Amino acid sequence: MSFLRELVLDYEKKALEKAISEETVMAYLVELSQRERYDLYLHFEEESPQDLEKEFCAGMERILKGEPMAHVLGYSWFYGYKILVNRDVLIPRYETEELCANILNRMDTFFSNAEKIDIADVGTGSGAIAITLCREEEKCVMRASDISSEAVDIAKKNAQLNEATIEFLVGNMLDPLLEKGIQLDVLVCNPPYIPQAEEMESSVVDYEPHVALFGGKDGLKYYREVFMNAHRILKEKAFMAFEMGWNQREAMTKLIKEILPEDRFEFLKDINGKDRMLFVYHNL
Template identity: 45%
Template sequence: MPTYRQCLKQAQKQMQNAGLSEQSATLLMLELANMDSQNLYMDYEKEMPSELEESFNEAFPRLLSGEPLQHILGFEWFYGYRFKVNEDVLIPRPETEELVANILAAYDEHFADKENVMVCDIGTGSGAIAISLKKEEPKLNVMATDISERALAVAGENAKINEAQVAFCCGDMVEPLIERQLHFDILISNPPYIPNDEELEHSVKDFEPHVALFGGDDGLKFYRIIFERSKLILNEKSMLAFEIGYNQKEALMAEAAKYFPDSKIEVLKDMNGKNRMLFIYNHCD
């Protein structure tokens, strides 16, 4: 049997030759072995158990092909919670955790005293945002929409796994909420915002759902739809929160001002100093 070191060194060399991240091989080993980095280092020169070697050798070719590690494992961690992911949903990204944190901070500032705060997550995908918010602030009444029934099936499973009470409905953006004549205090969306002609990495383009990635010629198509239609479902005092592309600040602030001329509009930076979150406050002063 090979040692952990021998197996990993060979895998890392293959990843390097393929132009892929060597760290992914280590992360795959850690997850399959149910180890942390310190334990792996302590066992580095020990022989791998035969079952682990078999599992690694079965999974590694998929990693070497460029398939996302999260699809191979079948899950991703987000905001401390475990979420099932597959080809039907976008893999939750770390920067979206910052959106959740800022939404919770804004809730505390503007809505904490309200008894029944209604929240909707538009284009929920895996349900990561909606479920994390419900787990962190159980008082919130959370509803989430998606146009994909397959995505909603994954989101529903994630709600059960994480024991979060979130209502899901299938439909195009805010339309199912309009049809139900519902009204909300907080609207959230991480919509598709990549321009149609932008080149993507192989692991994203070939393994993640395009319906969750591309946002029209300039990437702003779905923001405009939400800006225009959201007034039919928002309470007078309300807040909208979006994830945005790092280079979309000026264009989106201009678009938002057309639809919300009297509202406070701000863009927040992520921990890397990039403009990644758009917040709109209606009568929140």
């Protein structure tokens, strides 16, 4: 049996040797122990419970081999909501929380007097975006779709876990929504946007679904598809919100002007100052 300090310092050293952030060690211990960080620090000089030490060491060995911490835990946190994850869905990213915050802000701006807001999250994956918007805006009538039935199964579990009322559909991009004749005030999409030939970290390529990562040769395949069919699914006044690659602004601008020349659009920067969000306004 070891002291908590010894355990943490030992694995922080091992993490740095593997080019993994040492912060991962404490973050994993906090989640595993279900104790506040300050509480762990207060008891750093005490022996760790044997069962905790065993589980912590086993999990850290998996993390040191490149497995994402969220997969070791079986969940991740997004906008304050617990989101179950596995190899069938992408792990929610912090940047996407910013997308949700901006969508909520614009719903308040454009639909403050509406009794309900019809919204769909296309390519929902784990359901993190749909759950967040559904829980944070009570006027939302939420649908969520994904081409992967396995992803939709996880998203359904997450919706139940977080008490979010969402209609889930299986199908490629807008197809299941069009088949049901659904009309939207807000269309949200965080599609695969990585160019096919781009190299990725092994922790992403080896553990996360490729169908949710790569967006064709130029990374814009799915944006092109949504833009071309947007008129069939949007109400008279509506907006679309997308996450995008930080270096896709120029190509995206050209694409919108070609396909949606009448619509106003803007790019928003994330907390790191990178262009990561695109909003397209239809008659707004």
